[in-house]
Structures are given as C-alpha cells and as structure tokens.
Amino acid sequence: MTKVYIAIIGVGGVGKEFLKQLSNYITSNRSAPHILIPIVVSRSSAAVVSQDYSPIFLPSALDNLARSTTNPLSFPDEALSYFRGAPGEVILVDNTSDEKLAAHYPALLKNGVHIATPNKKGFSSDITLWDSIFASARGPSNLGGGYVFHEATVGAGLPVLSTLRELIETGDKVKKIEGIFSGTMSFLFNTFAPVGSGSSARFSEVVVKARDLGYTEPDPRDDLNGLDVARKLTILARLSGLNVRTPTSFPIQTLIPKPLESAASADEFLQGLGDYDTAMDELKRDAEAIGKTIRYVGKLDVESGHVEVGLHTFNTSSPIAGLKGSDNIISFYTERYGDNALIVQGAG
Structure with a gap:
C-alpha cells in the first residue's frame, strides 16, 4: 500500500489525541514509503468529508468540523459507497463506543475496509457479532476481507x-x-x-x-x-x-x-x-x-x-x-x- 486513506469517526478525548498523533506522524514522515491521507473526520452530528479524496488538513480539522453542516456518512451503504470510490485502501478508525457502528464491522470488513478501534462493543457484546467480525476479516480463507485491529480495547496503549x-x-x-x-x-x-x-x-x-x-x-x-x-x-x-x-x-x-x-x-x-x-x-x-x-x-x-x-x-x-x-x-x-x-x- 503506497497510499492509505483514513476515515476517522469520533473526536472525543481519544479521537482528539488520535488526530494530534496522526497529524504529527504525517508531518514527520513525509519521506515514508506509504502516504497516509485523512479523508473523513466525523462526529455524531457533523462531518468533514473529502469528496475528491484529497487529504484533509488535520491541524484545522476540528475547527472545520465545528462549522460543518455536512451530515455524517450513514452506515453501511453510504459509507461503503464512498469508501469504494477511494483510489486505494481505506482504514476506518472508530474512536467511539458506539455499539450500532460496531454492528456494521462485518459488512465493512467483507468489502475490504480495514478497521482500527478502541471500541469494545464489537468485541465484547454477544458472541455472534465477535464470530461475524472475524469470519469477515482478512485471513487464510478470506484474502479479500479487511484487517481488524483492536489492541486498544483492553489496556488502552498497553500491549x-x-x-x-x-x-x-x-x-x-x-x-x-x-x-x-x-x-x-x-x-x-x-x-x-x-x-x-x-x-x-x-x-x-x-x-x-x-x-x-x-x-x-x-x-x-x-x-x-x-x-x-x-x-x-x-x-x-x-x-x-x-x-x-x-x-x-x-x-x-x-x-x-x-x-x-x-x-x-x-x-x-x-x-x-x-x-x-x-x-x-x-x-x-x-x-x-x-x-x-x-x-x-x-x-x-x-x-x-x-x-x-x-x-x-x-x-x-x-x-x-x-x-x-x-x-x-x-x-x-x-x-x-x-x-x-x-x-x-x-x-x-
């Protein structure tokens, strides 16, 4: 992956810290072999969405989000349609604790969208959702699925x-x-x-x-x-x-x-x-x-x-x-x- 497109949902305490760290990473790793391109920054009531998939400037993203009148992407259909249009791989970073959003993980993964999240709801609710998530994720029997990473669901930043x-x-x-x-x-x-x-x-x-x-x-x-x-x-x-x-x-x-x-x-x-x-x-x-x-x-x-x-x-x-x-x-x-x-x- 030379270009990775990133959709960020949730800008509370965790989300704001993630935006800061991602912004610093992009600034200090301009010569890296892969390019990280933020294309969505969203909260429950509004969103900043790059319609042409050009990078959102993260240092001003929160100010722009506060002024935005754009509705968040609806899941899964509108979001999947938008993600499919990206000219490269998409990672959804879910910084929420939204159980409804977590319920859409299997559909996203089946369509090749990667997920990184501290949201415990998808991995600790009824085991049928857990089974569906990992059946849909990339693995030996499903090379077309998305990767799913949820290290931060237990112990936050600890390994x-x-x-x-x-x-x-x-x-x-x-x-x-x-x-x-x-x-x-x-x-x-x-x-x-x-x-x-x-x-x-x-x-x-x-x-x-x-x-x-x-x-x-x-x-x-x-x-x-x-x-x-x-x-x-x-x-x-x-x-x-x-x-x-x-x-x-x-x-x-x-x-x-x-x-x-x-x-x-x-x-x-x-x-x-x-x-x-x-x-x-x-x-x-x-x-x-x-x-x-x-x-x-x-x-x-x-x-x-x-x-x-x-x-x-x-x-x-x-x-x-x-x-x-x-x-x-x-x-x-x-x-x-x-x-x-x-x-x-x-x-x-």
Whole structure:
C-alpha cells in the first residue's frame, strides 16, 4: 500500500489525541514509503468529508468540523459507497463506543475496509457479532476481507492483546489471567487503601475526587458497575478460547449500593454515596487486619472456564497491591512462565 486513506469517526478525548498523533506522524514522515491521507473526520452530528479524496488538513480539522453542516456518512451503504470510490485502501478508525457502528464491522470488513478501534462493543457484546467480525476479516480463507485491529480495547496503549496472542501463537498454554483493567478502579483503590501509608479518606470522597480529576465517566456509576472491566475480561476470555457469550454471563460485583442505582443524576448518586461508606471501611479494615489490601480486579481461569470481576484481597507485597496512580497491571500465568507471571503494567 503506497497510499492509505483514513476515515476517522469520533473526536472525543481519544479521537482528539488520535488526530494530534496522526497529524504529527504525517508531518514527520513525509519521506515514508506509504502516504497516509485523512479523508473523513466525523462526529455524531457533523462531518468533514473529502469528496475528491484529497487529504484533509488535520491541524484545522476540528475547527472545520465545528462549522460543518455536512451530515455524517450513514452506515453501511453510504459509507461503503464512498469508501469504494477511494483510489486505494481505506482504514476506518472508530474512536467511539458506539455499539450500532460496531454492528456494521462485518459488512465493512467483507468489502475490504480495514478497521482500527478502541471500541469494545464489537468485541465484547454477544458472541455472534465477535464470530461475524472475524469470519469477515482478512485471513487464510478470506484474502479479500479487511484487517481488524483492536489492541486498544483492553489496556488502552498497553500491549495486552498482542502479548496474549503471541503467547498462544508460539505454543504457550495460558492458565490464568488476572489484574486491574480499569484506570478508574486503580486510582480509587490505590487512593482509598494505599499500601504502606494509611488513608483516612472515605470511599465516597475518593470517588468525588476521581470524578473531579476526570478519572471517571461523567456519571461514576458507569465505572462502579464493573461492566467496563467485564467487557475487557470477555475479550481476553474469547482470545483465550473460552466461549463467553456476553459480558454479563459471569459474576460481576457492582460497587453501586442498590438504593442508589436509580438515582436521578450523578450528583444525586454522589450525595447519597457517603451513607454507605461504613461497609467499604469494614472491608478495608478486615484486609489490613490480616496484612492485606483490597483491589478491584478481573480474574480469568482458562482451565476451569471461570471468569469473574470484583473485589479481592492481596498481600501487600504483590505487584497488584503495589500499583500507583491510575496504572493498569495484567498478569499472565502460563505453562512457560510457571508460577512467575508475565506482567504487563503501565498507564491505562
């Protein structure tokens, strides 16, 4: 591929960072053997679309998008018609968390459109969509399909999925995977129950702090319900060979008190959360009494097929307990590595 045409959907936090990195890459790699040509920059309400497939100037793309009255491409028909007209290969970069867009991945891949995405929905929803995506993607039996890359669906920028794939493809046998898969949950418990220096902060206070710092979703319940971690475990389980049908087909411990599940707003939820601090304080004290600490983790046992998400206690000397800030840590226990896990750790 000497020219690669790029359609970018989604310009939120991830999308804006992607635009910046892509712009810097294009500027600093003008002599590269391949030329990257942005042809679409789109949000849910408007789009900038290059009708003649000439490159969109990325440094001004967001300003142009803010003024645009052009509707986004509709999927799959209008988008496929446009992509087919490109004078080269097209990569769709989906920076959204849109389940409806993810449902169109198979049609796009069948038509040779490549996909790169951090959108977990296509890979952690009902397994029929997972099967359809990979049946449509390029492979030994389908040389005309598009490539699909979703490394950032687990661990963001960390090489989690590529590490798992290489272990499997080089003949190792994965036995267990466990870790902290959420930067939000990492920050909450590293702050609420830090190792080595006690914290007097109440759990509700830490949640408010995390929300104010931008570590949580606008409504922290979207993090505290555990579903985000469950989606990541679903993807890891499927890559490990387990037939996990949905991300709710295994135990998920929610940290949302039952009476607050129906709170009318995030502010109402946070105002009421302090009434339930006692239960979380007791969990922390019970762990400390036996020289341990609590962390919110995902666990996957490939041999037994057991998958779960929730609170567990860990020795204070463990790598999971010693995590700092909002880092992620994923431990792979395999036949090759024995009792000493292969660990991927860093900013999530």
